[in-house]
Amino acid sequence: MFQKILVPTDFSPSADAALDLARRAFPQARLSILHVQDVRAMGVPDLSTGGLAPVIPPVDVQQEIGQAERERLRALTLEGEEADMLVGDPVQGILKAARDLGVDLIVMGTHGRGGLAHLFLGSVTETVVRESPVPVLTIRHA
Ligand code: ATP
Ligand code: MN
Numbered sequence: 001m002f003q004k005i006l007v008p009t010d011f012s013p014s015a016d017a018a019l020d021l022a023r024r025a026f027p028q029a030r031l032s033i034l035h036v037q038d039v040r041a042m043g044v045p046d047l048s049t050g051g052l053a054p055v056i057p058p059v060d061v062q063q064e065i066g067q068a069e070r071e072r073l074r075a076l077t078l079e080g081e082e083a084d085m086l087v088g089d090p091v092q093g094i095l096k097a098a099r100d101l102g103v104d105l106i107v108m109g110t111h112g113r114g115g116l117a118h119l120f121l122g123s124v125t126e127t128v129v130r131e132s133p134v135p136v137l138t139i140r141h142a
Pocket of ligand 2 (some may be wrong): 112124
């Protein structure tokens with residue numbers, strides 16, 4: 001039924017659960033694991049508000065983060081699986097990869113590293129579910 005599956009990961013437990021589910025439920029499918037490096041903004045503690053202030057990291061720091069994420073992605077990928085990395089907005093990256101790779105299913109976590117635990121769905125998953133041309137299977141980390 002499903003032959004090519006995209007599993008987007010932000011390396012969170014929920015994304016790990018999605019990868020595990022995709023492997024076990026669709027052992028005959030080709031898996032593409034995708035990480036989108038989100039360079040738009042990082043949250044740094046803002047002492048004046050007690051919250052997080054958005055900061056764009058400098059290019060050399062972005063490159064170092066990219067290297068580390070590439071390494072994590074490689075460590076996650078099993079033989080016979082494909083791994084890709086994009087830079088930019090996670091939602092747009094996931095939808096573009098889904099189109100370019102011609103996947104027929106996306107399997108992803110309900111939550112990620114941003115993790116406002118009370119929200120039903122993280123914002124990346126919510127938008128992908130709404131805009132994806134192919135079915136999206138979501139899994140919540142137990
Ligand atoms: P928010 O980002 O809105 O604070 P969140 O981090 O809890 O919420 P999402 O970002 O929607 O939740 O993450 C849900 C799933 O989306 C993850 O389990 C993962 O499958 C996918 N995902 C999120 N960010 C990325 C990313 N940068 N690259 C690839 N996949 C991602
Ligand atoms: Mn997130």
